[in-house]
Amino acid sequence: INPDGSKGACTACHFRHEFSAAQAREPEACSRCHLGPDHPQKEIYEESAHGIAYKAHKEKMNLDSSKWIVGEDYNSAPTCATCHMSRTKDLPVTHDVGDRIAWNLRAPVSFRIDEKAKKQGKQVKSWIERRKDMKSVCRSCHGNNIVDAHFEQLDTFVLTFNDKFLVPAKKLFVALLENGLRDKTKFNEKVEWDYFYLWHHEGRRARHGAAMFAPDYVHWEGVFEVAHRFYIEMVPEIEEAIAEARASGNTEGADKVEKLLNEILDSEMHRWFKGAKPPKAWRPSDSDNHGFNIMKARMKAEAEAAAPKTK
Structure with a gap:
């Protein structure tokens, strides 16, 4: 269990010995698992404008900042952590990497991330609220349009x-x-x-x-x-x-x-x-x-x- 109550192993991202926040913020921390022919997030990120900007301006990313708020501590590029986990001016840190995701893109037929839980009568964060949070991250650097x-x-x-x-x-x-x-x-x-x-x-x-x-x-x-x-x-x-x-x-x-x-x-x-x-x-x-x-x-x-x- 992570400190914020979400399920997960800290050492999956914060490797032993250093337990570094800066290291966990780098996209390479995620690429241990998220790569390859069936879920190539690493390769996709590297091809994207965000990944290219990160590689070109990594020294400006202020990865060692204690708060590391996008649009405040850095604005050169987002990493995986920026969009899915890290603080913004409006959102707290989360260790639930699905907290800002609206779609399940892994399934044969994609569905809204809250669909199955709602059918089971569970009270969960709606996909529209998750989408609002993700848009909030994006608006740290981009306009509404x-x-x-x-x-x-x-x-x-x-x-x-x-x-x-x-x-x-x-x-x-x-x-x-x-x-x-x-x-x-x-x-x-x-x-x-x-x-x-x-x-x-x-x-x-x-x-x-x-x-x-x-x-x-x-x-x-x-x-x-x-x-x-x-x-x-x-x-x-x-x-x-x-x-x-x-x-x-x-x-x-x-x-x-x-x-x-x-x-x-x-x-x-x-x-x-x-x-x-x-x-x-x-x-x-x-x-x-x-x-x-x-x-x-x-x-x-x-x-x-x-x-x-x-x-």
Whole structure:
């Protein structure tokens, strides 16, 4: 238990012998765990403008300050600790690294960080309050327009990622099992590995890249790989499973999965794959089901529903 009551081991960040606050404030302290193909926060940070600025101006970071308040003791760049744990002019130190996070970006389909706890009847800090705190950190250096635009872009990206790839992929993955087109043994069929890579590796990279200003991880290391995995790996494997099921006499199961696959591939987001006309580029003037205005209205309604009710 940390001194502020949160769960954790102090020595995970404050290494033995020195027990240094300055050392724990450096991004390298987090990179012992947060790196690699499935959660490359270290690499994403290093690619981002924040990481580049930190490396260029580390000597200005005042890491040994006893209070270390962003915008007061330093303003060259944030580190991981700045955004997730350290003091600001308005917020105290926290050792709960999820205290300012609004999304769970680790799950197959991302969800608001308080969603599961609320369903269990638990009283927890709402995602909207966590988002307000994170925005407060950002505003130590940035204006409202930049801060609001970033989080609107992040939310739109996460919702689009969910709707376009992970929700349909999960439906197909479950349907294969329910209809006898794959067995219950885990990871003994290629489609299981591809589904895992889709969300656990490529999907996480894309979402974390969007959260932390790393365009290459959003696109080439993220969505590009996600799209390839979905269209070029999973879809043919599902089509092959359908053919094998039909040949073995499981016509009913094959028909159900084929119907679901066709519904997905004929939908607005995927119809291009079968040669149909794709939707327009997403502009504020779009009126398509997945247009920008629809996403924006959806996010606004979600925020209003989560906001504390006033009498």
